Amino acid sequence: MIEVKNLTKHYGKHVAVDHIHFTIAEGEIVGFLGPNGAGKSTTMNMMTGYMASTEGEVLVSGHSILDEPEKAKAKIGYLPEQPPLYVDMKVDEYLSFVADIKKVKSNEKKAMLANIKETVRIQEVSNRLIKNLSKGYKQRVGLAQAMVGFPEVIILDEPTVGLDPKQMMEMRDVIKTLGHKHTVLLSSHILSEVSAVCDRVIIIHKGKLVASDTPDNLSADLLQGSKIQSRLKGTEAEIIRAAASFPIIKHVRIVGSKESGTIDVIFECDGHTDIREAVFSAMSSHQIPVLIQQPLNRSLEEIFLQVTGEGSHYDKHH
Ligand SMILES: Nc1ncnc2c1ncn2[C@@H]1O[C@H](COP(=O)(O)OP(=O)(O)OP(=O)(O)O)[C@@H](O)[C@H]1O
Numbered sequence: 256m257i258e259v260k261n262l263t264k265h266y267g268k269h270v271a272v273d274h275i276h277f278t279i280a281e282g283e284i285v286g287f288l289g290p291n292g293a294g295k296s297t298t299m300n301m302m303t304g305y306m307a308s309t310e311g312e313v314l315v316s317g318h319s320i321l322d323e324p325e326k327a328k329a330k331i332g333y334l335p336e337q338p339p340l341y342v343d344m345k346v347d348e349y350l351s352f353v354a355d356i357k358k359v360k361s362n363e364k365k366a367m368l369a370n371i372k373e374t375v376r377i378q379e380v381s382n383r384l385i386k387n388l389s390k391g392y393k394q395r396v397g398l399a400q401a402m403v404g405f406p407e408v409i410i411l412d413e414p415t416v417g418l419d420p421k422q423m424m425e426m427r428d429v430i431k432t433l434g435h436k437h438t439v440l441l442s443s444h445i446l447s448e449v450s451a452v453c454d455r456v457i458i459i460h461k462g463k464l465v466a467s468d469t470p471d472n473l474s475a476d477l478l479q480g481s482k483i484q485s486r487l488k489g490t491e492a493e494i495i496r497a498a499a500s501f502p503i504i505k506h507v508r509i510v511g512s513k514e515s516g517t518i519d520v521i522f523e524c525d526g527h528t529d530i531r532e533a534v535f536s537a538m539s540s541h542q543i544p545v546l547i548q549q550p551l552n553r554s555l556e557e558i559f560l561q562v563t564g565e566g567s568h569y570d571k572h573h
Pocket residue numbers: 266269271289290291292293294295296297298444
């Protein structure tokens with residue numbers, strides 16, 4: 256559906272997007288994640304033909320956004336970070352105006368706009384001036400604008416930024432329903448947001464793609480084995496001494512005691528080594544029975560910090 260090949264953008268000497276390569280299949284909802292300044296908006300602006308790339312190309316259903324812009328752009332609806340709203344227009348007037356610009360056939364216009372307003376839940380504000388709407392409604396009118404013409408692909412830049420929690424949830428629900436009929440790419444710097452609605456997450460940092468996987472796999476792949484909680488039969492001093500004899504174990508944290516004569520401990524190792532074996536060997540070499548071993552999956556938030564290099568453990572293994 257969308258192929259992004261070696262996409263690169265230089266602003267003077269600054270490389271904002273650095274040879275990014277990914278594809279999005281039909282019907283997928285993909286989250287584009289990265290901290291502020293990672294290059295998300297720049298990438299989206301190039302994907303939608305708003306901005307020329309320095310290098311690389313974007314194909315939408317096989318059509319190059321640069322060489323065949325009309326064909327490619329007709330398949331994309333875009334909600335930029337700042338929605339292009341005419342605030343002195345009423346919602347209906349504005350959407351009708353957008354439909355005319357997008358050359359929607361006049362006999363299809365009415366039903367299309369009614370359908371879109373229902374999908375994004377803005378029917379009740381049809382006759383209100385856009386400038387008087389709440390941020391949540393304004394954002395959904397922006398989304399409605401992107402949907403006019405029923406493009407196959409919908410690209411949303413930070414669609415929930417500045418919304419209150421209730422508006423955010425409404426926006427998320429709307430995005431989920433979009434996935435039934437459209438291919439969706441949305442950017443965010445909030446992990447919980449993309450993991451709630453997306454089939455797949457692409458993470459970029461400093462213009463480079465650093466991960467692409469399902470939210471679940473990201474969690475499993477990156478972190479399996481690096482952190483576990485164990486229940487051990489022994490004293491604190493014995494456990495710490497045993498752990499110290501195995502350099503692979505980097506952190507030991509005593510959690511407490513839930514069973515008499517035992518201590519619950521969280522162990523962490525660097526990188527992607529399976530720490531279960533290390534803990535087992537370390538403890539058994541000091542005659543400390545291991546009663547329970549339980550991997551601890553880190554939250555996506557922590558994974559994000561790890562892959563983007565902002566986490567406290569990142570620098571040790573990269
Ligand atoms: N027009 C421009 N001229 C020069 N540098 C720019 C321009 N636009 C963006 N940049 C720089 O390029 C980098 C990527 O910016 P971009 O807006 O794409 O990031 P982002 O991931 O969308 O972040 P945000 O969430 O803050 O919008 C940043 O370092 C930014 O300062």
